Amino acid sequence: MMDPFVTFCLRMGDNALILAQRTGEWCGHAPALEEDIAFANMGLDLIGQTQLWLKLGGEAEGKGRSADDLAFLRTERQFTNCQLVEQPNVDFAHALMRQYLFDAWHLPMLDGLTQSSDERVRAVSAKVIKEVRYHIDRSRDLVIGLGDGTDESRARMQGALDELWPFTADLLASDEIDDDLTARGVIPDPAPVIEAFNAETAATFAAATLTVPHTGLTRTGGRNGIHTEHMGFILAEMQYLQRTYPGVSW
Amino acid sequence: MYAQLVETEKAGGTPEEQAFQKRIDDGIKIEPKDWMPEGYRKTLVRQIGQHAHSEVVGQLPEGNWITRAPTLERKAILLAKVQDEAGHGLYLYCAAETLGVSRDEMTEQLLAGKSKYSSIFNYPTLSWADIGAIGWLVDGAAIMNQVQLQRCSYGPYSRAMIRICKEESFHQRQGFDILRVLCQGSDEQKEMAQDAMNRWWWPSLMMFGPSDKDSVHTAQSMRWGIKQATNDDLRQKFVDQTVPQADWLGLKVPDPELKWNEDKGGYDFGEPDWNEFFNVVKGNGPCNKERLEARRKAWDDGAWFRDGLMAHAEKKRAAKVAAE
Numbered sequence: 001m002m003d004p005f006v007t008f009c010l011r012m013g014d015n016a017l018i019l020a021q022r023t024g025e026w027c028g029h030a031p032a033l034e035e036d037i038a039f040a041n042m043g044l045d046l047i048g049q050t051q052l053w054l055k056l057g058g059e060a061e062g063k064g065r066s067a068d069d070l071a072f073l074r075t076e077r078q079f080t081n082c083q084l085v086e087q088p089n090v091d092f093a094h095a096l097m098r099q100y101l102f103d104a105w106h107l108p109m110l111d112g113l114t115q116s117s118d119e120r121v122r123a124v125s126a127k128v129i130k131e132v133r134y135h136i137d138r139s140r141d142l143v144i145g146l147g148d149g150t151d152e153s154r155a156r157m158q159g160a161l162d163e164l165w166p167f168t169a170d171l172l173a174s175d176e177i178d179d180d181l182t183a184r185g186v187i188p189d190p191a192p193v194i195e196a197f198n199a200e201t202a203a204t205f206a207a208a209t210l211t212v213p214h215t216g217l218t219r220t221g222g223r224n225g226i227h228t229e230h231m232g233f234i235l236a237e238m239q240y241l242q243r244t245y246p247g248v249s250w
Numbered sequence: 251m252y253a254q255l256v257e258t259e260k261a262g263g264t265p266e267e268q269a270f271q272k273r274i275d276d277g278i279k280i281e282p283k284d285w286m287p288e289g290y291r292k293t294l295v296r297q298i299g300q301h302a303h304s305e306v307v308g309q310l311p312e313g314n315w316i317t318r319a320p321t322l323e324r325k326a327i328l329l330a331k332v333q334d335e336a337g338h339g340l341y342l343y344c345a346a347e348t349l350g351v352s353r354d355e356m357t358e359q360l361l362a363g364k365s366k367y368s369s370i371f372n373y374p375t376l377s378w379a380d381i382g383a384i385g386w387l388v389d390g391a392a393i394m395n396q397v398q399l400q401r402c403s404y405g406p407y408s409r410a411m412i413r414i415c416k417e418e419s420f421h422q423r424q425g426f427d428i429l430r431v432l433c434q435g436s437d438e439q440k441e442m443a444q445d446a447m448n449r450w451w452w453p454s455l456m457m458f459g460p461s462d463k464d465s466v467h468t469a470q471s472m473r474w475g476i477k478q479a480t481n482d483d484l485r486q487k488f489v490d491q492t493v494p495q496a497d498w499l500g501l502k503v504p505d506p507e508l509k510w511n512e513d514k515g516g517y518d519f520g521e522p523d524w525n526e527f528f529n530v531v532k533g534n535g536p537c538n539k540e541r542l543e544a545r546r547k548a549w550d551d552g553a554w555f556r557d558g559l560m561a562h563a564e565k566k567r568a569a570k571v572a573a574e
Contacts, residue, residue, distance in 0.1 A: 017322075020325075021317055024313075024316040024317050024325070024329060025316075025317060027309055027313035027316050027329070027332050028306075028307075028309030028310045028313040028332070028336075028544065028548070029313075029544065029547070029548045030548060030552065031548065031549075031551065031552020031553075031555040031556060032552060032555070032556060033306065033336055033339055033340050033343075033353075034340070035552075035555075036306075036309065036333075036336040037333055037336045037337055037340070040329050040330075040332055040333035040336065041333055043316075043329050044326055044329045044330055044333065047322055047325055047326040047329065048326065050322060051322050051323075051326075054322075067322055068321050068322055068323075071322055072320075072321070091551065092551070092552065092555050093555075142559075144562075145558065145559050145562040145563075146555065146558040146559065146562070148562050148565065149557070149558030149559060149560075149561045149562040150554070150557050150558050150561045152554045152557070152558070153554050153555065153557065153558025153559075153561070154558075156554060237317050237318055238317060238318065240318055241318060241319075241320040241378055242320055242321075245436065245438060245439065248435050248436050248439060249431055249434075249435060250320035250321050250324055250378075250428075250431060
C-alpha cells in the first residue's frame with residue numbers, strides 16, 4: 001500500500017488541478033462575460049488549492065518533490081484524481097454540472113477535514129473551505145436556474161447530469177487507504193460525507209426539476225490511477241513545456 | 251490602448267457647444283447626465299466600445315496558454331491576468347452604457363464586424379515567451395496610452411482607466427518577469443524570448459495608431475479632451491522606455507534604424523509597416539478570422555444559457571408577484 005497520507009494529499013491536489021485545467025479551457029469562450037470572470041476566478045482558487053495539497057503531499061513523502069514536480073512530472077497512472085473532474089467540456093451545461101457535483105462532495109469533505117487530527121490538514125482545509133462555500137453557492141444557483149429555465153436549458157442540464165452522474169461513484173468511493181486515515185482521525189468517516197452529498201444533490205435537483213438517472217451505472221478507478229481516455233490528453237497539454245525542456249526554470 | 255483609428259465626429263459652433271468646450275478647457279469632467287454634443291458622445295461610444303472589445307478579445311491569445319503554463323504559479327498568475335482583462339471589459343461596457351448604448355448592442359456590433367478591437371490581438375501566441383512579450387510590450391504600450399486616458403474629459407471613462415491602470419502595471423511586470431527568467435535560462439529559452447521579441451515588437455508599435463501626419467481624428471479628440479497625447483508622442487515614449495529594458499534583458503530590438511539621438515534625448519527608430527497595420531485592421535491579419543469566430547461561437551453557443559437564466563428569473567418574479 002502507498003503511504004496513506006501522501007496518497008490522500010495527492011488525491012485532493014489532483015482533483016483540484018485537473019478540474020482547474022478543464023475550467024481554464026473556458027477562458028474567453030464562456031456564454032457571458034460574468035462567466036468568463038467566474039470561471040477564471042474558480043480556476044485560480046483551484047490552482048491555489050493544488051499548490052497547498054501537493055506541497056503537503058511532497059513534504060510528507062520526503063523525496064524532495066515540489067508541487068510543480070508532482071503536477072508536471074507524473075504520468076497518467078500516477079494521477080489520483082477522480083474521473084469526474086477529467087470529463088470534457090462538451091458544453092457549458094457539462095462544465096457547470098461537473099463543477100456542481102464536485103462541489104457537492106468537496107464541501108462536506110472539507111467540512112470533515114477541518115476537524116482532522118492532523119494540524120496541517122486542518123490548516124489547509126480551513127483556508128480552502130471558504131472558497132468552496134462560494135463555489136457551491138454559485139454552481140447550485142446555476143444548476144437550479146438552468147434546470148428550471150427553458151426547455152432547452154433543462155434538456156441540456158439533464159443531459160449533463162445523465163452523463164456525469166455515474167462518475168459520482170468515484171467521488172464517493174473509499175478504500176483501505178481511506179479506512180486507515182479515518183481510523184486515525186485524519187479524514188472524516190465517509191458515511192456522513194455521502195449523506196451530505198445525497199441531501200445536497202436531492203434538494204438541488206428537486207428545485208432544478210432534474211432527475212438523477214437510476215441506471216445503476218457507476219464509473220470508478222481514478223483514485224487508483226485508472227482514468228478515462230481523456231486524461232492522457234490533459235496531461236500531454238499541461239506538461240508539454242516541462243517535458244520538452246526538462247530541468248530548466250520558468 | 252486598445253482603441254485605434256477611432257473615427258472622430260466634427261464639432262459645431264452653437265452656444266451650447268462653446269459652453270461645453272469651455273468646461274473641457276477648464277478641466278471640468280463631463281458626467282453622464284450633462285449635456286454633450288452628439289459627436290462627442292458618438293466618438294466616446296466608439297472609443298470605449300473598441301477598448302472594451304479589445305479586453306474581451308484579448309482574453310483569447312493569452313487564454314491559449316492557460317492550460318500549458320509551465321508551472322502552477324505561472325498558471326495562477328496568467329489566470330488572474332486574463333480574469334482582470336475580462337473585468338476591464340465589464341467596467342468599460344458599463345462606462346459606455348452611461349452614454350446610452352447597451353452591452354448587447356455593442357457585442358452585436360463586434361460580432362457583425364462593425365466595431366473594431368485592437369489590431370494586436372490578431373497575432374498568434376506561438377510560444378510561452380509570447381505570453382511574456384504580451385505582458386511586457388503589449389500591456390506596456392497599453393499603459394502608456396491609458397495613463398493619459400485617466401485624465402480623459404469623460405468622468406466614467408477616466409475613472410475606469412484609473413482602476414485599469416493599477417492592474418495593467420501588474421500585468422506588465424509579470425510579462426517582464428516571464429522574459430527575465432527565459433533570458434537567464436537555457437539557450438533554447440533565450441531563443442524563444444528573442445523570437446517573441448522579433449514577432450511582437452512592430453505590432454506593439456502599431457498599437458499607438460498611424461503617424462500623427464496621417465491621423466485624421468487626433469486633433470478633434472484632443473480638443474474634446476478624449477485624447478491627451480498624440481500617437482507619435484506616445485510611441486516615442488514607449489520606445490524610450492522599452493529599449494533600455496530590452497538591453498537589460500539581453501534582447502535585440504529588431505529595428506536596424508534604432509539609434510540613440512543625443513539631441514532629442516530619445517531614440518530614433520524605423521517606421522512600422524503601415525500596410526501590414528491597415529491590412530490587419532481591415533480584417534486580414536493572421537488571426538482576425540479565428541478571433542471573431544471564437545467570440546461568435548461563445549455568444550451563439552451561450553444563447554441557451556442566457557435565455558435559461560432569464561426564463562428562471564422571470565418565473566421567480568412571477569411567483570413572487572403571485573405570492574404577494
